[in-house]
Amino acid sequence: MFDFSTKPFGFQDKGRTFRAWQIIPSQPDLMISIGKSLITAGIVMSLILFLIVPTAIWVHLKLPLLRRPFELLCLLPLAIPAIVIVVGIAPLYRWISIHLTESPITLSGVYSMLILPYTYRSLSAALDAVDIHTLAEAARTLGANTSRVIFGIIMPTIKTGIVNGSFIAIALVMGEFTISNILNYKTFQVVIAQIGRTNGNVAVAVSLASILFVLVLLLAIPTKKRQGKVLDVDLV
Amino acid sequence: MSSSTYVQLVDLAKHFGKVRALDGLSLDIAQGELVALLGPSGCGKTTALRALAGLQELDRGQLIVDGKDVTFQNANKRGMGMVFQAYSLFPHMTARENVEYGLKLKAHKTAGDKRKARSAELLELVGLSTHANHYPHQLSGGQQQRVALARALAISPKVLLLDEPLSALDAKVRTQLREEIRRIQIELGTTTLFVTHDQEEALSIADRVGVMRNGQLEQIAAPSELYDRPKTSFVAEFVGLTNPISGKVSGGSIEILGSVVKTLPGSVTSGTGIALVRPESIDVVASKSGNAKVAAASFLGASCRLNITMNDGTRITAQLPSLDAAGIGAGASVAVSLLDMPVFVKAAG
Numbered sequence: 001m002f003d004f005s006t007k008p009f010g011f012q013d014k015g016r017t018f019r020a021w022q023i024i025p026s027q028p029d030l031m032i033s034i035g036k037s038l039i040t041a042g043i044v045m046s047l048i049l050f051l052i053v054p055t056a057i058w059v060h061l062k063l064p065l066l067r068r069p070f071e072l073l074c075l076l077p078l079a080i081p082a083i084v085i086v087v088g089i090a091p092l093y094r095w096i097s098i099h100l101t102e103s104p105i106t107l108s109g110v111y112s113m114l115i116l117p118y119t120y121r122s123l124s125a126a127l128d129a130v131d132i133h134t135l136a137e138a139a140r141t142l143g144a145n146t147s148r149v150i151f152g153i154i155m156p157t158i159k160t161g162i163v164n165g166s167f168i169a170i171a172l173v174m175g176e177f178t179i180s181n182i183l184n185y186k187t188f189q190v191v192i193a194q195i196g197r198t199n200g201n202v203a204v205a206v207s208l209a210s211i212l213f214v215l216v217l218l219l220a221i222p223t224k225k226r227q228g229k230v231l232d233v234d235l236v
Numbered sequence: 237m238s239s240s241t242y243v244q245l246v247d248l249a250k251h252f253g254k255v256r257a258l259d260g261l262s263l264d265i266a267q268g269e270l271v272a273l274l275g276p277s278g279c280g281k282t283t284a285l286r287a288l289a290g291l292q293e294l295d296r297g298q299l300i301v302d303g304k305d306v307t308f309q310n311a312n313k314r315g316m317g318m319v320f321q322a323y324s325l326f327p328h329m330t331a332r333e334n335v336e337y338g339l340k341l342k343a344h345k346t347a348g349d350k351r352k353a354r355s356a357e358l359l360e361l362v363g364l365s366t367h368a369n370h371y372p373h374q375l376s377g378g379q380q381q382r383v384a385l386a387r388a389l390a391i392s393p394k395v396l397l398l399d400e401p402l403s404a405l406d407a408k409v410r411t412q413l414r415e416e417i418r419r420i421q422i423e424l425g426t427t428t429l430f431v432t433h434d435q436e437e438a439l440s441i442a443d444r445v446g447v448m449r450n451g452q453l454e455q456i457a458a459p460s461e462l463y464d465r466p467k468t469s470f471v472a473e474f475v476g477l478t479n480p481i482s483g484k485v486s487g488g489s490i491e492i493l494g495s496v497v498k499t500l501p502g503s504v505t506s507g508t509g510i511a512l513v514r515p516e517s518i519d520v521v522a523s524k525s526g527n528a529k530v531a532a533a534s535f536l537g538a539s540c541r542l543n544i545t546m547n548d549g550t551r552i553t554a555q556l557p558s559l560d561a562a563g564i565g566a567g568a569s570v571a572v573s574l575l576d577m578p579v580f581v582k583a584a585g
Binding site: 130134141144 | 289290291310311312313314315316317318320322323324326327328337338341342343344384387388391397
């Protein structure tokens with residue numbers, strides 16, 4: 001991709017050129033779409049933190065019988081093709097764009113549904129790795145109410161799972177094309193596709209930049225770090 | 237209810253499907269007392285403790301603490317300190333932060349300076365003041381349970397509830413820690429309910445031990461009374477070792493191994509019965525014309541355990557001080573008699 005993005009534009013150019021990279025900022029639609037896609041990703045992340053995570057914790061703690069149905073429900077977006085989802089939600093989004101707003105930020109609703117399979121798996125694995133029941137009971141006996149148990153004890157304990165799920169969600173939101181294109185929203189990927197029709201080199205450069213962005217994001221996921229060595233294990 | 241009763245469990249009942257975890261359990265605990273609930277798995281001891289903590293709803297019954305009915309009070313408002321069997325320290329907090337956690341909450345809100353002083357005092361009490369800034373994964377199992385104890389005590393609990401806190405630890409650490417728990421409990425005078433399946437643990441640190449079976453209390457008494465004067469065959473057999481020896485019962489006595497010994501209240505009163513004789517109630521003396529032979533001898537340090545086969549084929553186990561057992565080895569001919577200690581006699585068959 002780097003090779004394509006640095007190839008000469010026309011006959012007058014020779015050798016390698018970074019013109020495709022240099023004119024990225026001068027693409028007005030592109031910069032706006034990046035901003036809006038990032039806002040959408042932010043909204044999706046907030047929904048993960050304040051809706052999906054507490055719900056997953058609640059199901060694990062209080063409704064163990066609902067775990068399987070909840071998991072199946074969360075996996076559904078993976079089984080349903082994107083085009084089917086679009087057909088299903090198109091009337092809703094048509095109504096939204098006529099009566100409310102045409103901003104692509106409204107896509108955060110459908111994206112929150114799309115990211116469920118990835119986010120829930122990540123959260124579920126983190127929740128299974130620790131004895132959250134005992135932690136919750138210990139906190140309750142010390143005087144913590146339910147929201148303090150969820151936000152103050154369980155969420156910090158499964159921090160890595162939440163961060164993993166959130167970053168995967170951002171990557172998905174930044175890379176989604178099918179739904180936004182069919183619904184006619186100018187998201188980051190849709191604008192890249194449009195640029196690609198007029199200037200292939202710039203489109204490749206932007207795509208490479210977006211891949212690098214997601215890669216940096218994934219590398220930033222904290223691995224389980226131990227804050228120090230195990231000390232004095234022979235002591236009581 | 238006696239004047240010093242601080243905690244009352246009245247007629248507690250709880251079913252899990254068809255299993256009766258608690259079946260009319262009643263128990264009184266005096267202020268500052270350490271009561272241990274002992275029993276086999278599934279006897280309901282943990283359910284009783286969790287009910288008192290507010291972590292288990294009851295089908296029936298009443299819980300009274302310090303004169304107040306707490307049966308329907310939420311766990312976070314009961315003011316109970318609890319140490320769990322599983323390691324329960326909050327992994328994202330240091331030892332000090334764990335201890336301070338309860339004091340930051342509304343129920344036990346304490347100002348910053350006082351909170352710090354309290355956590356330092358408790359970590360000192362459990363011998364971990366140098367580990368205050370360590371995270372749980374930097375602490376050994378024993379250290380984690382000590383911090384959990386400090387955390388439970390930090391909120392000055394009405395009752396300290398210990399749910400088999402030592403069972404995940406190795407033998408040496410377990411013995412050391414249980415002695416420390418007792419020391420701290422006496423020092424602070426905290427009313428404590430301790431649940432365990434380890435009889436040695438219960439007998440060694442409790443003021444009173446309650447033996448549970450099928451959701452009911454079989455007997456509650458001081459450790460020595462429970463051991464020496466069991467009221468039921470279950471208690472006699474569950475607490476300590478016993479030799480089942482059959483003999484004839486009459487007039488409050490039983491004739492076994494050539495001796496006549498008194499029977500305990502609750503025993504069979506006539507006919508043939510099976511006496512449950514403690515190994516240390518059996519006296520063994522080396523004698524060439526004895527009535528038994530030693531099949532095997534096990535040296536246990538301060539004492540020695542002898543597996544003995546009587547001339548009539550009965551097999552018994554005796555335990556005597558190692559000094560008295562000197563020279564008595566496998567194959568030795570011995571004279572066996574009973575010390576004059578009352579025994580519990582259950583019905584034969």
